[in-house]
Amino acid sequence: MKNTPIIQTIQHNWLNELKNELRDTNCVRIVSPFVTENIVRHLLDNFRGTEIQLITRYNLNDFYSGVSSIPALEKLLTENAKIKGIKDLHSKLYLFDQKSAIITSANFTNGGFFRNKEFGIKTYAAETISESISYFNELWEIDKSNLSLVEIEEWKKKVQDIRNTTIFHNPLPDYGKSYQQKLIGSNKRYFIKFFGKNETRVDLTHHSRKEIEQSCCHYALSFSRKSNDKRPRKYRNGDVVFMAKMIHGNDYAIFGKGYTLAHDDNRDIAGIDDQQHVSWIFDWPILVRVYDVLFLDTTMSNCPKMSELISDLDYSSFKRTMERHQRGYENIKPWNSLRQQADIWLSDTGAMWLEKKFNRALAQNGQVPDSFINQFYRGIPLD
Template identity: 25%
Template sequence: MNEIINNLTRDNHLQKLLRSFENAIDILIVSPFISNSFDFFPFEKLKKIKRLTIITTLKPKDLDQYSKVPFFKQLFKFCNNSNIELNLLIENSLHGKVYISKYENGASEAIITSANFTNNGLRLNNEWGTKISNQEKITELENGILSKVILEPLKEKDIDHFLELIAKNPKKETNNSPTDLDLSKQIDLKANPFLVEKNINYWLKPIGVSGDIIPWDRVFDEIDSDLHFSKLRPKGVKKNDILICYAVGHSNILSIYKVKSEVKYTGNENDRWPYYVTGENLTPFYGQNWNSQNITITNQKNEVIKQGKFNVTPSGKNSFGSLMRGADKLRLTPEFGEYMIEKIAKIDNEIKTTANNGYK
C-alpha cells in the first residue's frame, strides 16, 4: 500500500527519509536543489550505507553553483572517511525529486515527492509525496533516471577544480547578472552517453519524400515516434539499433532514435510505407532546434572523410548514392555512428541546459 508523505506534522519528509535510509546499503538521491549546509541532514546515522548516488543540477550562470560545490566537497570528505562509494551525477533538465533505498535482503523502497533535499524542502515547505515498495517499478524508475544522465560522474579532483574556478569568479554585486560562471562546461560527455549496446547496427534513415520534404519549422521532439519504411521489410533493423534520421531534400539531420520495438506492419497493402518501428528519441532538444544547426549528412560525411580516421559505410565506398536513389535506409560503420551520436548529444545537452536554466 502506498503511503502519503507531507510536512504537516513532525513526521515529515525528513523523518521518513531517516527511517528509509537508516538501514539502507545503497541510496539514490535525486534532487535539483540541495541544501547549502552539509549539517542539515544527519549522514552519520546511516550506519550500513556502502554506496551513495546523488543526481542534481549545476546550471550555468546560477548562484546555486556557489553553494553546491562546497557541499559536494564536504560530501566527498564524509564518504572518504566512512568508506562509502560516492557517485555524483549532473543532469541539468532535472526537475523531479526521488529517494531510493536498497537493503541487504534485496528489498527496496522509493519516495517520489515534490520535496528537494534541503532543510526547507524536507521540513517546512508545503510538500507532498508518496512511498512505493514495488521492486519492479522501483527498478524501472531508477533505470529511467540513470539513463538520462549523459555526463561523466564528478570526481573529487573535479570539485577541487570547481572550487578554484569559483575563487577566481566571485559573485557580482549586480542582481541582473550575478555571475558568468558555467561549471557544467567543465564536465565531459560519457563515452557512451545513451547506453548504446554492443553488436547493434547504425542506420542512416531518410524522413519525407522528394515531393513532400520536411518543412523548416517542423520539430522532432516527441519522446517516441513510429518510423516507417517502404513496402520491403527493413532487413537487418532490430531492437536497440540506432537510426540517425535526416530530411529528404535539404539533408539536415533531424534527430537520433533508438529502436524500441520489433519491426511492425500496418496490415494495409496500399500503404506506401507499411513497415515501421517505434523509435525512442534520444535527442529531443536537438530535434526542436535542428533547423539552426546546419548539420547535414553531406557535411558530416565530408568532415569524416577529410579526417581520414574511419569509413562512413561498411563497404568503404563512403557514398550515400542508394539513399539518393530512393532507399529507405543505409547501414553506417559503428565509428561514424558513434561520431554522430557524440556530436548531436553534445548539442542536445547544451540546448537542454540553456532551455532549463532558471527552471524551478
C-alpha cells in the same frame, strides 16, 4: 513493516521520513537537482550503510545563486559518495536498497525538507521500487564518470571569481551530461522520409516486409526529378532518417530507420540496373543512399504514427514549425508542413520523442532480419 500501507503520502516531517528509511539501509540512491549542506549533514549523521549514490545538477549558476551547494557535494565526496550530474534534471527520488522509495517534489535541501510546501509518496511496492531503480540506473548511465574533488576545486574557484567582481557576467557553465545528447547525439539531424503517394495509401495491415520488397527503402530514399533538377542536398553523411509509410486516414506509420550518405550527383541517379529491379524508380530517380537500416518487423498498426507525434508535441514536432513559433507566429498548424512534401526535418524534441517511441516498438515487435533484406537488390555498390 507489519500492517504498514504499501503506499503512503507524505506532506510533512520529511527529515523523519528520511531517517526512518535510512535504518538498516546499505545503499541509498538519491536523485535531486539541488543539494545543500545541512541535509547532507543529516544524511551522514544517520546513515550506517556502505554506499551513497547521488544524481544532481552541475550547473554552476545554481551554486552561484545558492539554490545548491558545492560544499555539500564536497562533504559527500569526502565520505566516498559517488556523484554524477545531468543537465536539466528535475525529478526527485530517494531509494533505500530495494525495500522502499520516496517519490516527491522535495529537493535534498533545507527548502525541500523544512520550508517549502512539498508532496510525495513513500512506497514499499516491489514493482514500483523496481521501476524506480531502473529509472535511476538509466540516469546513472548518462554520465560515465564520477565527480572528483579536483573538479570541485575548479568549480569553487570559478564561482568565487564571479563573486569577487561586480561586473556583469555571462552565465556560468553547466557541466552536467545531457540526456538529449545521449539519446539523439549533439551533432545529428533527424528527418522523416515519406513513402507512397496520397492515392496509394495503405491500410494498417500492410507489413514492413512488404514495403521493403516493393520499395528501395533498404538502400535508398527516392525523390522525383524536378524540372530544375533540384537535388536533396540537405542530407549530410550520418544524418538519421526515419521512414514513414502513408496510410489511410491521412496518417503516416514510421516503420524504419537508417543513416544517410550525402547525395552524390553522379552516383545517386537511378540507372538501368535500378530500373530493371525497381519498376517505379524511373519516376523517382534521385536517390539518397542509406546504411545501417533497421525495420520494425510488424504491420503498420504497431508502428509509431505521425498523428501521435503531432498530438503530443504540436508545433514542437518539427524544426520549421518550432522556428516559426520562436519568431512569434501563432496558430501554427504542423500538418500543413507535410503537404506536398517528400520529407520533414524533426526538431530535437521531435527526434527524442520518435527515438523513444521507435525503440519501444522495436523492443515489442523485433526487427526485420538481415537475411530477409539481403535477398533484394541493393543498388550500385558503394565504394
